[in-house]
Amino acid sequence: MTEAANQPMIVDRTDNLGARASSMSGQVMLVNLFTPKDGMTEAFVAAQTAEYLRLMGKVTGWIGNRLGRAVDGSQVVNVAVFDSMANYNAWRDSQLFADHVEIIRPFVAQSAPGMYEILYSAGEI
Numbered sequence: 001m002t003e004a005a006n007q008p009m010i011v012d013r014t015d016n017l018g019a020r021a022s023s024m025s026g027q028v029m030l031v032n033l034f035t036p037k038d039g040m041t042e043a044f045v046a047a048q049t050a051e052y053l054r055l056m057g058k059v060t061g062w063i064g065n066r067l068g069r070a071v072d073g074s075q076v077v078n079v080a081v082f083d084s085m086a087n088y089n090a091w092r093d094s095q096l097f098a099d100h101v102e103i104i105r106p107f108v109a110q111s112a113p114g115m116y117e118i119l120y121s122a123g124e125i
Helices: 041-055 085-092 095-107
Strands: 028-036 062-069 076-082 108-117
Touching: 028 041, 028 085, 041 062, 041 076, 041 095, 076 085, 085 095, 095 108
Parallel strands: none
Antiparallel strands: 028 076, 028 108, 062 076
16 A cells, blocks of 8 residues: 555644634634645536535535635635534534545545634625
């Protein structure tokens, strides 16, 4: 088995289960950097956008998403807003999330999510 095969697909960049995160109130923002497998960026984007449609109305507290591609094409970024850390964590622990991961897994070399407290907002997400 190669070293890459031993690496987990999802590598969290922030602690969304710690005491500080658990005490947060209000909206939170997920910023997830995806590194698609070679030649799989367009297939990943298609699968991910299809997932937004499939999951719409099924994830409690999910407010919305934006999906962007790095200008050099090397990564895709997903920005999502949830109404609370508790609802985000419930999503991460759900069968819906597990199913979502399996749907996008064939296209993704690595996913690096991080949760952020929203400090300021202007415009619409």
